[in-house]
Amino acid sequence: MTSTTVPPAAIRLVVEHASCRVPQHTADAHASHHDRAHALHQFRLPRLLSRQHVEHGEASVKNAAAEINIVATETDSVTETNTVAEAKTDDRTTIFHDLAFELHAGQIVDFVGPSGSGKSTLLNAIARLNPYATADMTLDGEAAASMTPERWRRLVAYVPQRPTLIGDTVREAIMMPYRLRVHQRADDSSLPEERRPSEETLRRTLDEVGCGDIELDRPPQELSVGQQARVCLLRTLLTGPKVLLADEVDAGLDDENADKVGRMLAHAASRNMAIMRVRHRAADGRADRTLQLRDGVLSEVTLTREAQQDNPSEPGLEPAHTQASQAAQASQIPQTSQASHNAQEDEGAR
């Protein structure tokens, strides 16, 4: 799954104060779920307490490779009675407000939540594609605002849900990004020609990730949806971003194709890429962490034993984990939708 020799400081995407408020007409797509996204009503005190809670639970199982820093926005019991009218001010609806999290090299983070909760919006926002969202982000210490949007998007690549391929052949479609200026300029000291994959690299990569069934000379329109989705993903993977944001790229695919997509992402993660994927499927055991966005609250999710059957816990660490989770539970404040921080997440991140 993930390499155990990932140096902790390699590739770190820090997202803070991610907020998104959309004008009413565009918010209609998010309809009912955002009637309850009352993140406007933030209560500082409980949030501070929850932060301490998370850090406390973590203290005893701190793993160098997995600095997890989640600050969840708070919705308390009062907000359940809030009316829709209060949530919307000046005809804009808040999708989420002041979210924060981090992504690390070689980790796959699953992003789950009800449809319409704003997962795509958050991913879009991280890639700086969403005009209604703001966030303070740094990648390896470099602030997003200090880069051009194009450069950021080259490093933090968003893969949309709908496969869209441009080109007369699959080969052309995969090589299309290299016609864009941002991929032609030498960012590091490498020449553009070096970064462009050769024909054999292309074929080899395709075969490696289970795409041996895809012929390079065919028109992209002749591919099946599953094949198109994989080609789109591969196209982005080949540009070598540091962070990949996959927005339900396995949606509507049959299980076999979905598994191939999962394998492609795992392969990329083993090459040190930080990956966040939105999923509506059952957990496939490839994720190191799972985040959930529900009602404007971002929280870490513990997977049940069954879901984690591909990722058995190591006996040696068991006692420490149990202690940590017990400690976490003891200090846990009853909250509406805050999941407890589970040490098994750390294990998965190794």
Place this chain on the structure above:
Amino acid sequence: MSIAAIAIIADASATTTAAAAATTATAAAAPTAAGSYPIDIWGLVITVALVAIAAGMSIVMRLGVGRQMLWATLRSLIQLLAMGYIIKFVIETNNPWLVFALVAVMILAAIQITLSRASNIPKGLALDVFLTLLVGALLQFVFATQLIVRPHPWYAPQIVVTMTGMLLGNMVAAIAVAMSRFFDDMASRRYEIEMLLSLGATPFEAAKSSIISSVKLGMIPTISQLASSGIVLIPGMMAGQVIAGADPLTAAKYQFVVLAIISALTLLADSLIMLLVYRKPFTALHQYVQKA
């Protein structure tokens, strides 16, 4: 005289209305032309009557265009006659300021007509349209009017107003089509645009295929005009001159010069408006915003 100028923009193409323009132009330029057949009030009445008959047929057959056509024809008559009087006045006054004032009014009218003809475009494009039309008119004035035609006096309204009018007519048509097409195309390509942006494309790179197809579409009428002139139809300006009794060869040369330059400037205007306008659907951070 391009009495026709404003009417060009409103209704017909540059060619047909230029006919009426050229008639008076050559009449003024060559008052001794023997072949000149002036039209009196009865001529106008018969014309309107013919149009009314056509409109009546439309009503009987329930085509639905009768009323529109009648109204447009009357409007055209009034505008053309008004322009005729204005140009006559401007010629008699012989004042360069007045000539350019008239050209300015024509450009302003052209802006308004362009914006109303282009469908589904965002607000705030008036300045871009104005700049484009101005650049086109200025270039024509410098190159076509001064360098090629070389009229005396240099501000001769017969030439300046006429040619500007014909150019404006073509530019308005091309720009309106190009803008409509661009925003429509961008909207229908939004998934592609999102994909391109997510791969690091600049707004220009993301909009490029829409820009190209819009410029091409805008140029279709002009290019087919060039292709069909002479063989399919004798363009209005040449026709008008020949009707007024001018030497057909001179008229042909005139027509070619005017048509070629107008086509070149229209292509320029078509491209320029795209360059000015393609960034509108994007924010300062190069994000695509789809207007509802």
